[in-house]
Amino acid sequence: MAVKLSYREYFKEDALPLMWCSGCGNGILLRAITDSLADLQIPPHQVVVSTGIGCWGKADDYMKTHAFHGSHGRALAFGTGIKLGNPDLHVIALMGDGDALAIGGNHFIHSARRNIDITAVVSNNFNYGMTGGQYSPTTPLSSKTTTSPIGVAEPAFDVCGLSEQCGANYVARTTAYHVTQMKRMITAAIQKKGFSVVEVLNTCPTHFGRRNIAGDPVSVMQYLKDITVNKSRYEKMDEEEKAKYLVTGELVNKDRPDFLSVYRELNPAASETGRGESK
Amino acid sequence: MPYELISGCQAAAIAVQRAGVDLVAAYPITPQTAIVETLANFEAKGELGGEFVSVESEYSALSCCNGAVAAGARVFTATSSHGLAYMHEMIQWCSGARFPIVMVNVNRAVGAPWVLDPDQGDSLSQRDTGWMQIYCANAQEVFDTVLQAFMLSEELLLPSLVVFDGFYISHTYEPVDVPEVEKVREFIGPPQFQAQVEPGVQANLHGLSKGETQLQLVRRRHEDMLRAPQVFTAINEKFYRVFGRSYKTVDATIPEGSKTAFLAAGSTAETVKWFLPELKGCGLIQLRMFRPFPGDELGRIVEEQGLERLIIVDRNCSTGTGGYFAQEVRAALYGLTVRPVIQDLLLAGGIDLTKDILAGAAEKSPGDKLVDQEWGVELK
Numbered sequence: 001m002a003v004k005l006s007y008r009e010y011f012k013e014d015a016l017p018l019m020w021c022s023g024c025g026n027g028i029l030l031r032a033i034t035d036s037l038a039d040l041q042i043p044p045h046q047v048v049v050s051t052g053i054g055c056w057g058k059a060d061d062y063m064k065t066h067a068f069h070g071s072h073g074r075a076l077a078f079g080t081g082i083k084l085g086n087p088d089l090h091v092i093a094l095m096g097d098g099d100a101l102a103i104g105g106n107h108f109i110h111s112a113r114r115n116i117d118i119t120a121v122v123s124n125n126f127n128y129g130m131t132g133g134q135y136s137p138t139t140p141l142s143s144k145t146t147t148s149p150i151g152v153a154e155p156a157f158d159v160c161g162l163s164e165q166c167g168a169n170y171v172a173r174t175t176a177y178h179v180t181q182m183k184r185m186i187t188a189a190i191q192k193k194g195f196s197v198v199e200v201l202n203t204c205p206t207h208f209g210r211r212n213i214a215g216d217p218v219s220v221m222q223y224l225k226d227i228t229v230n231k232s233r234y235e236k237m238d239e240e241e242k243a244k245y246l247v248t249g250e251l252v253n254k255d256r257p258d259f260l261s262v263y264r265e266l267n268p269a270a271s272e273t274g275r276g277e278s279k
Numbered sequence: 280m281p282y283e284l285i286s287g288c289q290a291a292a293i294a295v296q297r298a299g300v301d302l303v304a305a306y307p308i309t310p311q312t313a314i315v316e317t318l319a320n321f322e323a324k325g326e327l328g329g330e331f332v333s334v335e336s337e338y339s340a341l342s343c344c345n346g347a348v349a350a351g352a353r354v355f356t357a358t359s360s361h362g363l364a365y366m367h368e369m370i371q372w373c374s375g376a377r378f379p380i381v382m383v384n385v386n387r388a389v390g391a392p393w394v395l396d397p398d399q400g401d402s403l404s405q406r407d408t409g410w411m412q413i414y415c416a417n418a419q420e421v422f423d424t425v426l427q428a429f430m431l432s433e434e435l436l437l438p439s440l441v442v443f444d445g446f447y448i449s450h451t452y453e454p455v456d457v458p459e460v461e462k463v464r465e466f467i468g469p470p471q472f473q474a475q476v477e478p479g480v481q482a483n484l485h486g487l488s489k490g491e492t493q494l495q496l497v498r499r500r501h502e503d504m505l506r507a508p509q510v511f512t513a514i515n516e517k518f519y520r521v522f523g524r525s526y527k528t529v530d531a532t533i534p535e536g537s538k539t540a541f542l543a544a545g546s547t548a549e550t551v552k553w554f555l556p557e558l559k560g561c562g563l564i565q566l567r568m569f570r571p572f573p574g575d576e577l578g579r580i581v582e583e584q585g586l587e588r589l590i591i592v593d594r595n596c597s598t599g600t601g602g603y604f605a606q607e608v609r610a611a612l613y614g615l616t617v618r619p620v621i622q623d624l625l626l627a628g629g630i631d632l633t634k635d636i637l638a639g640a641a642e643k644s645p646g647d648k649l650v651d652q653e654w655g656v657e658l659k
Contacts, residue, residue, distance in 0.1 A: 053361075053393065069393060071361055072308075073336070103306070103336040103365075131307040132316070135333055146316045147307070147333045149323035 007034040010044055015062050023205035023217025025176025025224075026056055029123055032179065033092070034063070036187040047090045050079040052104060054096035055130045056123035056202075065092075073104030076111045079118045087260055090119070090190060097124040097138040101157050105137070112166035115194045116259045121186065122159055122197060125204035126212075133207025144211040159199040164252045169194030171252035175201040175224040178248065185250065194258040201228065201246065283457045287448035290418040290455050291357065291383045291441070292317035294425035297463035301329040301352035301470075304343035306336055306362060309395065310445040311385040314357040326460075329353075337362035341369040341382070348378040349484060351474025353429065356380070359445060360387035360401045367405070370438075374409025374500065376485055379432035379472055380439075382410075383425065386545065386594075387445040388628060396629025397445035399545065399595040403569070403603040405440070409500060411507050412570040414544035415443040416552075418453040420567075423524055426463060430514050433471035435503050442569075444594075445629075447546040458522060466521050504571050511568065528573035531580045533562030538585065539641065540564050541624075542608060543592035547632050551592065554634045561641050564589070566604065574611030581612060581619055588620045588645050596627035620645040 011034045020026045037047060047065035051057040053072035060067035066089075070078040075093040083091045100108050100122045111118060127145050128134045135145040135152040138159065142151040163171045170192040172185040182200060189196035203209060203220035213223045231249030234242060263270075285293065292314045295303070303322075305315040315333070322331040329352070334340050337358050344354040358366065363384050373380050388398035402412060411431065415421045421443050428439035443449065476482050488496070508528045519525035532552065533540060540562040541551045548565040555563055564580060566573075581589070593602025600606055605623035612618050624640050626632065640649050 069391075071390065101335075105335060128307050131309055131312045134307040134312065134316070137335060146312075147319040147331070149320055 005038050005041055005043070007031065007038045010034040010037045010047075010064050012062050012064055018062065019058055020055060021206045023203055023209075023220060024055070024129075025125075025200070025202040025221075026059065026123060028176050028179060029056075029121070029182065029200050029202070030059055030062060032183040032186055033121065035183050036190060037065070039187055040190060042090055042190070046088065047092065048079070048082050050075045050082060050091060050093045052095055052099040053130070054099045054128065055125070056094055056096040057099060057130075059094045073099055073102070074107065075099065076104060076107040076118065076120065080111065080114075080116050083116055083118055084260070087117070091117070092119045092121060092190065094121050094123070096129070097122065097126065097159070098128045098136040101137040101159065109162065109166045112163050112168040112195050112197070114259045115167055115169060115256055117193050118195060119186075119189045119192075120195070120197045121189075122199045123202045124159060124199055125202040125208060126156075127204060127208040129204045129207055133204070133211065139208075143208070145208070160197065160251050163197040167195070167256065168197050168252060169254055169256055169258070170196035170250075172197070172250045173199045173201065173228075173246065173248045175228055175248065176203050177221050177224045181248070188250070188253075192253075193261075194256060281457055281459065282454045284452050285418060285455050285457070286313065286450055286452050287415075287418045287421050287443050288313035288385070288450070289317055290422040291425050291443075292321070293457055294422045295355045295381075296321045296327055297458065297460050298426055298429050298467050299328040299353070299460075299464050300355045302344070302347045302354045303327070303329065303331045303356065304334050304340045304347070304354070305356050306334060306340050306358070308337070308359045308362040310387060310397075310449040311357045311359040311362070311383070313449070314383060314385075318355075337365045338369060341366045341373065341380075344380050345369065345373050345376065345378055348373075348380055348472075349376075349475045351470065351472075351477065353470040354380055355382070357383040357385070359385045360389050363401050363405060364389055367408070370405060370408045370410065372485075373438050375496070377436040377500070378438060379429075379436055381425065381428045381432055381441065382438065383441045383443075385443060385445045385449045394628075395445070397447055397546075397594065398628050399442075399444075399593075399603070400597075400627070402440060402442045403595050404597075406570055406603070409437065409504070410570060411435075411437055411439045411504065411568070413439065413441055413568055414566065415441065415448065416544075416546060416549040416565060418448060418451075418455045419524070420526065421448065422455050422457065423518070423522070423526065426467065427511070427514050427518060429467055430471075431507065431510055434510050434514075435507060436472060437500070437504055437507075442545065444546040456522075456524075462521070466518075507571050508568060508573050508576065526567055527576075528568035529576045529580060530565040530567065531562065531584065532565075533584045533586070534560075536560075537562040538587040539590065540584070540586050540588075541590045541592055541637065542566060542604065544569065544604060545594070547592045547594055550632045551637060554637055557634060558637055558641055562586075569607070572607050572611055577608065577611055578615055582615065586619045588622070590622050590624055590640050590649070592624050592626065592632065594626050594629070594632075596625055601625060622647070622649050624649045
């Protein structure tokens with residue numbers, strides 16, 4: 001019987017220390033992903049991590065899976081190619097809020113519409129952390145950033161609502177504070193056939209935190225706890241109260257046929273010549 | 280004089296604020312971000328004179344600028360590396376549309392792999408897109424050139440790319456003479472071009488055109504750009520009278536009797552200039568304007584000084600051909616009766632240009648290829 005894989009088989013310990021600031025939740029998220037892969041016992045060489053640019057885009061540096069480091073915003077575009085090139089591979093796209101929703105927004109909505117079998121893990125820290133804390137498409141209205149010193153005049157994207165409306169099969173929201181839930185969701189998302197999105201609300205004490213909450217790790221973690229409420233409680237709230245919170249939990253879990261299944265049904269001849277499952 | 284200790288990025292941003300713009304649309308990218316952050320701060324204090332918007336990509340930023348110019352606004356944006364590459368389609372749209380947009384590009388290499396080195400290939404690879412390109416060697420040149428670029432662009436109805444090196448110029452602090460806003464605005468004046476879309480007059484811009492029209496448009500754009508050195512010189516004469524500084528399209532510092540000169544653009548020119556007293560028998564030609572290429576002026580300098588050898592400092596590489604500057608210089612000097620030997624010091628990426636590298640190149644024979652030398656850099 002094969003030896004059970006631990007998270008260490010997916011994580012490059014020799015690459016420590018992590019480049020992220022102290023108090024950043026990306027390390028927690030990285031551990032949850034490697035734990036999920038270990039739980040599912042997917043061999044590391046069958047996993048491709050596709051990333052773009054940003055703090056969270058550096059995550060592939062710490063993973064022993066395959067890593068495709070792409071340009072800003074294109075993790076899903078590269079990932080689509082990888083998945084179609086060899087459907088046997090598990091593709092996990094790691095994107096920050098700017099990467100996924102701003103410059104890569106088009107790829108994001110079309111991946112969901114197409115329902116390509118990719119797991120998107122969006123680390124949403126409410127700003128562009130790597131370039132020094134500018135406002136992004138998920139920065140809450142009126143928050144202060146280096147490009148909005150008196151407050152941002154644009155409302156934030158609801159990442160999960162957008163994913164749902166565009167057709168993703170699995171959509172869930174959690175935070176860097178809710179570690180157990182985070183791991184459960186990532187495991188479910190990897191198992192789901194079709195496009196799955198896990199939005200992880202994350203801390204950025206250095207930039208967003210310092211300008212809007214506080215610069216210390218505990219305060220930003222507390223903030224994530226304070227601004228969220230789980231689905232069961234959320235559903236009992238009236239509209240006025242709902243507006244004060246971001247809902248966490250599994251928000252969509254359905255089984256619309258994924259892109260490759262539909263494609264193969266329509267065009268079986270094309271698939272027979274391809275690689276992967278059809279060989 | 281009101282000198283301030285500022286970075287290259289701040290110099291660019293303050294110049295934009297001094298000039299006065301209606302709109303800045305941008306997307307953050309290292310090492311340019313400090314420019315748009317500084318402009319966002321001016322806007323927050325109500326000192327920008329216009330609006331600042333951080334849009335969803337560089338493509339959107341330049342598209343937004345295009346629209347704003349059509350509506351009569353003076354606009355500015357800044358980018359680097361992948362940002363500039365991503366704008367490539369819109370870059371050509373705006374020169375074809377004859378929009379006088381001013382953009383700063385802070386040099387940074389383009390991936391893969393992910394890279395931060397101040398390679399010049401990002402801007403040089405945009406040489407055929409109809410933008411004027413001016414390279415700055417220090418923060419004062421950045422400040423002055425950004426101001427002048429608004430005038431140059433608005434006079435010729437062509438966009439300008441003001442270029443300087445990432446980190447070496449963008450992030451280092453230098454004393455810069457920063458004139459008062461009133462003095463600059465009086466000098467530059469309000470936008471010198473007409474709105475194309477405005478209430479009351481119906482406009483239909485950039486629709487399908489036929490071959491002959493296109494030929495005419497491209498020729499006119501080309502001929503107008505060829506006037507840039509002359510307009511640049513006129514702007515600098517005027518600039519000198521008000522601010523006491525002026526620049527040439529190509530500048531030469533050739534010690535008496537020197538028959539060899541380094542040719543460099545951007546911060547590498549400043550480095551060569553600094554080491555010139557120790558590089559016996561060598562001079563410097565600083566290239567500021569790259570588009571249009573000031574070939575006539577360069578030829579005149581080479582002939583007048585009787586230069587026999589040019590060492591071209593290329594912090595870039597057009598794969599398969601070599602350095603961009605070396606290519607352009609060879610083409611420009613081809614018509615001379617006596618041509619100098621041209622050697623390409625190919626330093627793609629961002630290694631520090633040291634005195635040893637320069638002296639090593641100068642010591643080589645004119646027939647030698649300047650590659651894989653003993654830079655003290657291990658090339659694997």
